[in-house]
Every structure is written in C-alpha cells, then in structure tokens.
Amino acid sequence: xxxxxxxxxxxxxxxxxxxxxxxxxxxxxxxxxxxxxxxxxxxxxxxxxxxxxxxxxxxxxxxxxxxxxxxxxxxxxxxxxxxxxxxxxxxxxxxxxxxxxxxxxxxxxxxxx
Amino acid sequence: xxxxxxxxxxxxxxxxxxxxxxxxxxxxxxxxxxxxxxxxxxxxxxxxxxxxxxxxxxxxxxxxxxxxxxxxxxxxxxxxxxxxxxxxxxxxxxxxxxxxxxxxxxxxxxxxxxx
Numbered sequence: 724x725x726x727x728x729x730x731x732x733x734x735x736x737x738x739x740x741x742x743x744x745x746x747x748x749x750x751x752x753x754x755x756x757x758x759x760x761x762x763x764x765x766x767x768x769x770x771x772x773x774x775x776x777x778x779x780x781x782x783x784x785x786x787x788x789x790x791x792x793x794x795x796x797x798x799x800x801x802x803x804x805x806x807x808x809x810x811x812x813x814x815x816x817x818x819x820x821x822x823x824x825x826x827x828x829x830x831x832x833x834x835x836x
Numbered sequence: 837x838x839x840x841x842x843x844x845x846x847x848x849x850x851x852x853x854x855x856x857x858x859x860x861x862x863x864x865x866x867x868x869x870x871x872x873x874x875x876x877x878x879x880x881x882x883x884x885x886x887x888x889x890x891x892x893x894x895x896x897x898x899x900x901x902x903x904x905x906x907x908x909x910x911x912x913x914x915x916x917x918x919x920x921x922x923x924x925x926x927x928x929x930x931x932x933x934x935x936x937x938x939x940x941x942x943x944x945x946x947x948x949x950x951x
Binding site: 757768812821 | 939
C-alpha cells in the first residue's frame, strides 16, 4: 500500500531564504507526483506535476525534483516571500490505483517578514 | 477557464439531517473527483467519474453517501443522516481525460460542520 510522508510538518523561515520541502513515498511504481499549495480554509492550487520519466520541473521560483528509485521528491522555493506562507502538499498517482492521488499530510510553511 | 466551482462554501447542519453539495468542473474536463479532508490531514479519495460514469468508490464512502454526475458536467455529493464524524472539508477536482499525467485542479471546497 502506497504511503506518502512529508517532512518537516512545519517550517518557519525569514523572508529571502531559500528552502526545501521533502516528500517521500514507499512504492516507486507511480505515474507522477504533484505538488500543491493550500491556503487556510481554501482548496488546493496545483504548483507542479512531475511525470515518472522526468527528473525535475520548474515554475518561477519553484523547482521540484523527483528521484523515483529512492522514493523522494523535493520542492525548492527560492528567495521566499511572506506570500509563500501556506501548507504544501505532495501527492502521487500510483500505478496500482490510477484514478486517485495519494496525499501526504503536508508541510506548513511560515515566511517571516 | 473559470476553475472548479463548489457550492456552498460552508454548511452547518444538525446530526441526522441530509446535505447536498454541488461541484462544477472546468468545462472541458471529463474526469471529476471527490475528496474529503479533515484538519491537519491530506485529502482522501472518495470517488471518481469519467464523464457520467462513476468508475471508482472508496471504502470511505459508506452507504449514506451518494454521488452523481447525471450529464457528465456538474456533480452532486449527498450525505444522508449526517453524523458528527462527517464534519470535514469536501473537495472536488477535475482533470482532462488524457492518460494519467493530466494535473488535477481543485475547487475551494465545501466545509461541513455537523452539530
């Protein structure tokens, strides 16, 4: 059974710092991994999707990497801003359960001005 | 592209009452998903539609829950005889029907509180 873990559960950094969020999964048989952002009381905003054949994806100040064989992904945020404060969730689309995403519990990020 | 729309945003109901939520997906998306999220947890899959066909249901979806997508456009999720354990955020998502690498786009959810 696929399990997704995110470490740390919470992170506080000063504005301007570069930071890395971690996501690990137990079964490497995935189609893709997707990173989301969730603001308090809101839905999820899709940030990046990395297909299993890809190593990384970039969007603006965000860079996501995928090491499928080791079951790990990282989300790198450059030059963090207070507006980046949110919960970041990763989710995998498992080859054994193709119609659903399996989510981690998220990392709560606070960027201090 | 107006995004995924969910209605209502908040619903407070008394235990034992029935509630119904609506989801309007992005117009060209033929796949629609319902998830449930409790505080401090990631979303959990409930059910999935390809056009009007409900193709998968989670074991989380007890017989008090029913979902429909009658014309392959909007979807409804009904909970009968609500219980306090049903209190959660109910999220709807949609995606294009192109293999498994189309990203899911989520709505802002319906927050249900059962008193």
